[in-house]
Amino acid sequence: MLTTGPVEAYPQVLAALGRPMQYDYLPAYQDYYAGVVARLRRVLRMDDDPVIMQGEAILGIEAAAAALIGDGDVVLNIVSGVYGKGFETWARRHGREVVEIAVPFDEVVDPQAVRAALRQRPDISIVSICHHDTPSGTINPVEEIGAIVAEHGAYLIVDAVSSFGGMDIFPHSCAAAVFVTSPSKCLGSAPGLSLVAVSERGWRKIEANPAAPRASFLSLADWRGASRPGAAFPVTPSIAEIHALDAALDLHEAEGAENVWARHAATAAATRRGLLDLGYELWPRRPEWCSPTATVFRVPEGCDATELRNRLVREHNILISLGRGATAGKVLRVGHMGPAARPENATKFLAALESVLSRQGV
Numbered sequence: 118m119l120t121t122g123p124v125e126a127y128p129q130v131l132a133a134l135g136r137p138m139q140y141d142y143l144p145a146y147q148d149y150y151a152g153v154v155a156r157l158r159r160v161l162r163m164d165d166d167p168v169i170m171q172g173e174a175i176l177g178i179e180a181a182a183a184a185l186i187g188d189g190d191v192v193l194n195i196v197s198g199v200y201g202k203g204f205e206t207w208a209r210r211h212g213r214e215v216v217e218i219a220v221p222f223d224e225v226v227d228p229q230a231v232r233a234a235l236r237q238r239p240d241i242s243i244v245s246i247c248h249h250d251t252p253s254g255t256i257n258p259v260e261e262i263g264a265i266v267a268e269h270g271a272y273l274i275v276d277a278v279s280s281f282g283g284m285d286i287f288p289h290s291c292a293a294a295v296f297v298t299s300p301s302k303c304l305g306s307a308p309g310l311s312l313v314a315v316s317e318r319g320w321r322k323i324e325a326n327p328a329a330p331r332a333s334f335l336s337l338a339d340w341r342g343a344s345r346p347g348a349a350f351p352v353t354p355s356i357a358e359i360h361a362l363d364a365a366l367d368l369h370e371a372e373g374a375e376n377v378w379a380r381h382a383a384t385a386a387a388t389r390r391g392l393l394d395l396g397y398e399l400w401p402r403r404p405e406w407c408s409p410t411a412t413v414f415r416v417p418e419g420c421d422a423t424e425l426r427n428r429l430v431r432e433h434n435i436l437i438s439l440g441r442g443a444t445a446g447k448v449l450r451v452g453h454m455g456p457a458a459r460p461e462n463a464t465k466f467l468a469a470l471e472s473v474l475s476r477q478g479v
């Protein structure tokens with residue numbers, strides 16, 4: 118599975134999914150859960166406890182919008198791809214107005230454009246951005262943008278679902294009010310949870326927002342402090358998925374974040390180099406915009422993306438991802454996430470691609 122998520126999970130993660138069920142009302146489970154949250158806090162390099170929500174990462178992103186955006190807020194939605202554009206729906210639902218900065222989906226956003234938008238509209242109070250828009254394979258300069266947003270005094274929502282863990286990105290480094298990631302991309306765990314980092318200032322804004330969901334499956338606030346001794350869980354925790362996350366975080370810490378990033382970067386670099394040498398065209402218009410966690414390339418003239426994907430599976434047992442939304446049919450995507458981020462996978466993939474296409478006369 119060289120997919121862009123969900124990804125092949127580490128064997129230790131699969132084993133952890135088979136650990137015995139536990140009864141969450143017992144102090145022993147609460148201690149265990151608090152330990153997983155503390156480990157996640159270390160991996161996210163946070164001072165405060167993150168929140169684990171029980172649904173795939175879109176839940177965390179929708180919950181962030183619902184919690185942070187009040188009916189007086191003007192949201193600047195930054196769009197460089199399918200996920201960035203998708204945030205608009207939630208921003209419109211909760212906010213007063215949505216302002217957009219958009220670039221073509223094979224480009225990234227210029228921080229100076231964000232600065233200019235904030236100058237033009239001093240009433241912008243929330244900014245949202247997707248760090249790695251996976252259908253495009255591009256990385257936005259979110260640290261620089263975060264510093265500009267902080268200077269302006271707005272709150273930043275960051276979708277780092279398919280970048281966190283696979284490269285050097287953290288909630289504090291982009292000054293995020295809410296930072297959302299997933300276990301089922303670069304951490305190599307199972308889908309089903311949202312990992313949400315909220316800053317102290319972000320929590321204050323949420324507490325002051327009367328429209329922020331409470332007593333709801335969409336509520337971030339309900340999960341705040343769920344891991345504290347004696348606290349009750351809002352609902353039964355997803356026992357198996359928490360076990361899987363525990364194993365994935367254990368592996369990440371044991372290998373060391375920097376080593377994990379290096380493995381992702383080396384795999385992406387080898388894949389890019391090989392594709393370029395063979396005459397393929399990358400989707401991102403500049404090499405420095407390319408993600409270290411997924412490589413997106415244009416489907417050669419005269420080829421059908423789905424047919425090519427299917428032949429790679431049938432003939433070589435290699436599964437890659439198709440484009441999505443605006444990139445559907447135009448690109449193919451190779452994930453370098455979690456256990457798939459190994460340079461030898463680049464060689465295997467390139468050899469398979471060449472074999473399939475040369476037999477087709479391309």
Ligand SMILES: *Cc1c(COP(=O)(O)O)cnc(C)c1O
Pocket residue numbers: 122123173174175200247249250251276278279299
């Ligand atoms: C995978 C992903 C998500 C989560 O989306 P799902 O459809 O739940 O998998 C959100 N944002 C980005 C950038 C992603 O790659």
